[in-house]
Amino acid sequence: MSIRDEVVAELIAIAPEVEEGDLSDSELLRDQVDLDSMDWLNFLVRLHKRFEVDIPESEYKSLRTIDDLTSYIDTHR
Amino acid sequence: MIEFNMPALGADMDEGTLNEWLVKPGDTVTRGQIVAVVETTKAAVEIECWHDGVVGELLVPIGQTVAVGAPLATILEAGEKAEPRASAPAAATEAPQQDAAPAQAPQAIPVAVTPSPVGHRQWVSPVARRTAASLGVDLKTLRGTGPQGAITLQDVEHAAATAHHEAPMPAPAPKPAASAEPKSAAEKARERGAAMRASIAAAMSRSKREIPHYYLADEIILDTALGWLTEQNAGLPITERMLPAVLQLKAVALAAQRYTEFSGFWNDDGYKAAPAVHVGVAISLRGGGLVAPAIHDVAEKKLDELMRDLTDLVARARAGSLRSSEMSDPTITVTNLGDKGVDAVFGVIYPPQVAIVGFGKPAQRVVVVDGGIRVATTVQSSLAADHRASDGARGALFLAEINRLLQQPDEL
Numbered sequence: 415m416s417i418r419d420e421v422v423a424e425l426i427a428i429a430p431e432v433e434e435g436d437l438s439d440s441e442l443l444r445d446q447v448d449l450d451s452m453d454w455l456n457f458l459v460r461l462h463k464r465f466e467v468d469i470p471e472s473e474y475k476s477l478r479t480i481d482d483l484t485s486y487i488d489t490h491r
Numbered sequence: 492m493i494e495f496n497m498p499a500l501g502a503d504m505d506e507g508t509l510n511e512w513l514v515k516p517g518d519t520v521t522r523g524q525i526v527a528v529v530e531t532t533k534a535a536v537e538i539e540c541w542h543d544g545v546v547g548e549l550l551v552p553i554g555q556t557v558a559v560g561a562p563l564a565t566i567l568e569a570g571e572k573a574e575p576r577a578s579a580p581a582a583a584t585e586a587p588q589q590d591a592a593p594a595q596a597p598q599a600i601p602v603a604v605t606p607s608p609v610g611h612r613q614w615v616s617p618v619a620r621r622t623a624a625s626l627g628v629d630l631k632t633l634r635g636t637g638p639q640g641a642i643t644l645q646d647v648e649h650a651a652a653t654a655h656h657e658a659p660m661p662a663p664a665p666k667p668a669a670s671a672e673p674k675s676a677a678e679k680a681r682e683r684g685a686a687m688r689a690s691i692a693a694a695m696s697r698s699k700r701e702i703p704h705y706y707l708a709d710e711i712i713l714d715t716a717l718g719w720l721t722e723q724n725a726g727l728p729i730t731e732r733m734l735p736a737v738l739q740l741k742a743v744a745l746a747a748q749r750y751t752e753f754s755g756f757w758n759d760d761g762y763k764a765a766p767a768v769h770v771g772v773a774i775s776l777r778g779g780g781l782v783a784p785a786i787h788d789v790a791e792k793k794l795d796e797l798m799r800d801l802t803d804l805v806a807r808a809r810a811g812s813l814r815s816s817e818m819s820d821p822t823i824t825v826t827n828l829g830d831k832g833v834d835a836v837f838g839v840i841y842p843p844q845v846a847i848v849g850f851g852k853p854a855q856r857v858v859v860v861d862g863g864i865r866v867a868t869t870v871q872s873s874l875a876a877d878h879r880a881s882d883g884a885r886g887a888l889f890l891a892e893i894n895r896l897l898q899q900p901d902e903l
Contacts, residue, residue, distance in 0.1 A: 431777060448777070450830035451734050452805050462729045471724045471732060 417465070418484045424460040425480075428453050439480040467491045493542050493566040497529070497557050500536060500818040501783075502842045503694030507531040508556045509563075518546045520566065525814065527563065532686035533782050534813045542566045680778060687780040698842050702757075703878040706837050709890045711897055712860070713853050713868045719900040733798045735853065736827055739893075740797060741903045743848050744768040744789035746892040747823050752881040753846040753874075753889050754822040762845065762880040767791075771821025771841065772801065774808040782808050783824050783841055784817035794903060829853055835871035845877035848893070 415423075418439065426432050429447050437446060449457065458469050461483065467490045469477070477483050500507065507529035514526045520540050527538040547565035551557050674682070698704075716738050724732040747754035747768045755764035769785040776782065786792075786800045807813055823844055828836040829852040838847030851871040858867045872893060876886050896903060 429777070450775075451736070452802070455729075455732065455734060456802070456806075459729055469729055471721065471729075 417487050418480060420464060421461065421480055421483050421487070424464060425457060427460060428457045437480065439484075442478050443480065444478070461487065465491045492547060492571060493544065493568065494562040495526075495540055495542060495564045495566050497559050497561050497563050498538065498815045498819050499559050500529075500531060500815060501694075501821075502697065503690040504531050504533065504559070504818070506556055506558045507536060509551050509553055510535060511553065512549055514546050514549075514564075516546050516548055520544060520546055529557070529815075531818075532683060532690045533780070534808065534811045534818075536818055537812065537814045538563070539815050540566070542568075544568045544571075547571075684779055691780060694841060695839050698839050702840050702842060702845075704840060704875050705878050705883055705886065707874045707876075707883065707886050707890055708835060708837075709872045709894055710856075710858070710869050711872050711894045712858060713870055713897065716897045716900045717853070717868060731795065731798075733794055734801075736850075737794050737797045737801060738897060738900060738903055739827065739850055740770050740772070740786065740789055740801070740825055741792075741794060742893045742896040743823065743825050744770050745896055745903070746889055747846075748790045749892060750885060750889040752885060753876060755845060755880070756822070756843040757845050757877055757880055758843055762877075765820075765822035767822070769820050769822045771824035771844070772804060773824060773826035773838075774805055776809060782813065782818075783821060783826075784808060784813050785821035787816070787820075823848070825850070829870065835873055837873050838875045840875055840877055845880040846889075847875045848890075849873040849875070 422434055422437065425437075425443070425447065426434070429449065432447055443449065444454075454474075458474075458477075461467065462469055465487050467487055469486075473486070477486055497507065508531075509527060510530045511528040512526070513528070514520055514524075520526060521543050522541055524540050525537040526540045526546075529536050529538055544566040547567045549564050550562050551564075557563065713735070717735060720733060720735060720738065727733075747770075751764040752762065754768045755762060767788050768790045769787045770789045771783040771785050773781055773783045784804060786797065786804060789797065792800070804817070821841070821844060824838065824841050824847045826836055826838045826847060827850045829850055831852075833851050834854075835851040836849035838849045840847050849872065851873075853868050853870040855866050856869045858865055858869060860867070872890060874886050874890050876889075881889075
């Protein structure tokens, strides 16, 4: 499973109504998926646990698309 | 011997179906222990028992619908011997008798929450209520033929049949409520969604019918609070980081502790302030609908503890599993629609509570500070309060106190 697919799997764990085929990797996730700040935090916590990457709060602003998350995880794990 | 009753589960829930017993006769129970699971329209509610003792008899079989206040089990106190009850409990699926009404406050809950019915409430059997909801029958238009004029299943089915005769409705074909065929998951979810909609409709209609709301708003500069939070979070692993919502909850609770006319219950005998502040958190559910269960003793809790409680509460609410005390005893509610992008929200009070505090979206806005123009991150706070219990002048002080507390995050 690629990093990208694992990221999407964790997203769907938070938002089960999401259809993978409807997601665009380069568009803002918050525009595509109904995520409040608690969902977003829980999503990042899941990524942190799955990939054992540290995600400082200062990075949140730059992590807004599936592409952003995939490349962040790729460089930091 | 103590009769352990079905606790109140909030103004919009007057019954539940027993899903599971977690204890059996002879088991020792302690205060606060979860002894049963009851299915309601909003969640599977874990029923806590508020007595110490030994379970005597379970009075409600699995699958039976019980009204709030109805006896669920007998509990024997230390030294007591089991004695069988003389009469079998009245099944709540029959027309509920007076003693099953929520007006008789269940003794089992820690705070005396008494969702009071309006005057002489129309008795409706639970199965009739559910069937009416699924068939789109307005109970208010019916005349009951059951005991004490209670509306029975037969009354509802008769009304539905008549309505279909006169004006065929686009509603799905009526199904008997206790269908023997297993239902698909999608069908169950749809039914639950419809039932939750009906619960919310009932509670919010009652609120707007009975509660003279007044509304106030304030703009809170958040720079200090958010800066402080960023500093705190920088030193914490992601699993322990806090959201701004936690600061808001704590500020509301501390302010409510000081301005007691906003945290309590309005019942038939007037307003009664609650001894502790349990903040109901409005949580929207993914399939639609919302619940507003309580975090207990918010004013006494540290922020990290509140964050853990909030995370846990949101997760359980969305998974559809809550505890009876969380459903029954919020003393004031907070609704935060900031994440949905709105500037402000003016809530509808959840009876018998008397106030709801709203927060909109934190955003950069132009503000005037000390005579100079500045760009600051601000949030619109709002208060909807019950004019029977408080006046606008006190409401203004309450809202100002929330603002003041958010300028002193160290004190939260």
